[in-house]
Each structure stands twice: as C-alpha cells, then as structure tokens.
Amino acid sequence: MTARILNGKELAETVRAEVKAGVSAFVALRGRAPGLDVVIVGEDPASVVYTRNKEKAALEVGMRGKLHKLAGDTTEVDLLALVAQLNADPHVDGILVQLPLPSHIDAEKVTRAIAPHKDVDGFHPTNAGLLAIGRADKALVPCTPRGCMKLIALSGVPLAGARAVIVGRSNIVGKPVAQLLLAQSATVTIAHSRTRDLPAVCREADVLVAAVGRPELVRGDWIKPGAVVIDVGINRVDDPQNPGKTRLVGDVAFAEASQHAGFITPVPGGVGPLTIACLLENTLLAARARVEI
Numbered sequence: 001m002t003a004r005i006l007n008g009k010e011l012a013e014t015v016r017a018e019v020k021a022g023v024s025a026f027v028a029l030r031g032r033a034p035g036l037d038v039v040i041v042g043e044d045p046a047s048v049v050y051t052r053n054k055e056k057a058a059l060e061v062g063m064r065g066k067l068h069k070l071a072g073d074t075t076e077v078d079l080l081a082l083v084a085q086l087n088a089d090p091h092v093d094g095i096l097v098q099l100p101l102p103s104h105i106d107a108e109k110v111t112r113a114i115a116p117h118k119d120v121d122g123f124h125p126t127n128a129g130l131l132a133i134g135r136a137d138k139a140l141v142p143c144t145p146r147g148c149m150k151l152i153a154l155s156g157v158p159l160a161g162a163r164a165v166i167v168g169r170s171n172i173v174g175k176p177v178a179q180l181l182l183a184q185s186a187t188v189t190i191a192h193s194r195t196r197d198l199p200a201v202c203r204e205a206d207v208l209v210a211a212v213g214r215p216e217l218v219r220g221d222w223i224k225p226g227a228v229v230i231d232v233g234i235n236r237v238d239d240p241q242n243p244g245k246t247r248l249v250g251d252v253a254f255a256e257a258s259q260h261a262g263f264i265t266p267v268p269g270g271v272g273p274l275t276i277a278c279l280l281e282n283t284l285l286a287a288r289a290r291v292e293i
C-alpha cells in the first residue's frame with residue numbers, strides 16, 4: 001500500500017481564502033478589521049520567524065496585525081502590563097504571546113493573564129476547560145490541534161468508534177487533540193514516554209497523531225494498514241545525503257510509514273501550514289464572538 005498524501009499547504013490556502021472572505025464581511029458590517037496582536041520577548045531565531053509570519057499572515061487576509069517586539073530582559077511586570085493594555089483595547093480581538101518566554105518570566109502566569117475571549121492560542125485554562133467539558137463550540141481551540149482535525153476530516157475516514165492514538169501529552173497539542181477526537185466519538189489513547197510497548201499501542205490506531213518532537217520515532221511497522229497518520233513533528237536533523245547540511249523530518253519515518261498508512265501528512269507541508277491558518281480563523285471567531293456578546 002502507498003498512502004495518499006494529506007496536503008496541508010493546499011488545505012491551508014483554502015482556509016486562508018475562507019478567512020479572507022469572512023474578514024471582508026466583518027469589515028463591511030463593523031467598519032473595522034479584526035485585529036491580531038502578537039508579542040515576542042527576546043530574539044530566539046525560530047520565534048522571530050514564526051511571529052513575523054503570523055503578523056504577515058494576518059495582514060494578508062485583511063486583518064490589522066501588530067507585532068510587539070520586546071527586549072529579552074523585559075520584566076514579567078512589564079509584559080503583564082502590555083497584556084492588560086491589549087485586553088482593554090477594543091481594536092484587539094486576538095492576543096498571542098509567543099512561547100517559549102525567557103526563564104525569568106512565568107509563562108503560565110502570562111497565559112492566564114490573557115482575556116480568555118482574546119486567547120487565540122486557546123492556552124488559557126478557561127478555554128482548555130471548555131474543551132475538556134465538551135464545549136469546544138464556546139472555546140477558542142488551540143491552532144495545531146484544529147489543523148490536525150481538518151486534515152483528518154480531509155481523509156474522509158469516519159471517527160465515531162475509531163481507535164485513535166496520540167503520541168505526546170503536551171498541553172499545546174496532545175491533550176487538546178485527544179479532546180477533539182473524543183468529541184468526535186473516537187476511542188482515544190494518549191501515549192507518552194512512559195508508555196509500555198509503544199509500537200503495539202500504535203498498531204491499534206486507525207488514526208495516529210505523532211506529537212512528541214522525536215525525529216522519526218514512529219516506524220513503518222508501527223502503523224496499522226490503512227491508518228490515517230498525522231505527523232505534528234518538525235525536527236531539524238543532519239542530512240546524511242548532504243554532509244554539513246540539515247533537513248526537516250517529522251516524528252514519523254515518512255517513507256516507511258507511507259508503505260503501511262492509508263493517508264499520511266508530509267513534513268514539511270502537512271500540519272505546519274495549517275497552524276497559522278487556524279490562528280487566523282481563531283482571530284476571526286474571536287472578533288465575531290466579541291461583537292455578539
């Protein structure tokens with residue numbers, strides 16, 4: 001069997017086009033564009049690129065986008081003051097504070113300080129709690145898990161009664177993906193570094209989501225024939241074919257897994273592009289919800 005590729009780049013384009021149309025309608029109705037404010041503290045190179053891309057993506061769909069670049073030695077008090085100012089600003093619909101934060105700042109405290117209805121990352125305990133009690137309709141749901149669900153939907157494989165295994169228990173991906181799959185009536189297992197016989201657990205999965213950040217951990221013979229494989233990992237590794245160069249790989253050994261899976265996401269071009277598209281979607285949802293309140 002050779003798996004069909006779930007093309008995240010193409011799907012993300014569709015989502016962005018839908019958001020763009022939604023933004024135009026919002027502007028026509030409200031006389032202002034939805035606004036996304038992104039905050040970065042320090043100059044971590046990956047975070048600089050991610051935050052720039054988020055601001056750019058917001059502008060491209062017609063939103064107001066602003067990137068707040070704070071020095072690496074910004075105090076927690078000053079960061080919390082900015083968050084409070086953005087919470088109170090009626091032109092701000094979405095607030096995203098890029099993680100990781102420098103070690104002198106308590107990231108959880110900052111996450112809790114963001115108004116839940118502007119928390120477009122979906123990391124605030126109120127949003128996580130709404131998701132956990134089955135009220136995703138009332139919550140802002142984290143972006144990468146939303147992207148995973150869109151890719152699974154693209155496969156067309158029904159989730160009710162299916163066995164789903166998530167490898168990774170992070171608050172950002174593993175736990176929310178598990179909640180979303182459960183809400184669709186899948187039978188869900190969250191596996192992690194202490195799971196016994198991980199290959200055997202994975203072989204049970206009709207839907208396998210790998211989100212551990214371990215390059216090519218999931219091997220081809222861990223995949224149930226015909227399964228949907230969603231690879232959230234983005235790992236930079238040395239490229240043996242090009243000495244001195246690096247390449248991106250996922251948490252799944254793609255070539256091997258493609259021989260067993262029914263559907264699989266590539267890295268890059270799978271889950272990654274959907275994360276920003278879902279961030280834009282969340283910002284539009286937050287703007288609409290704020291108007292309705």
Ligand code: GUN
Nearest residue numbers: 096097098099100121143
């Ligand atoms: N750092 C890496 N991914 C993310 C994300 O989705 N949101 C935030 N706020 N920080 C991140």
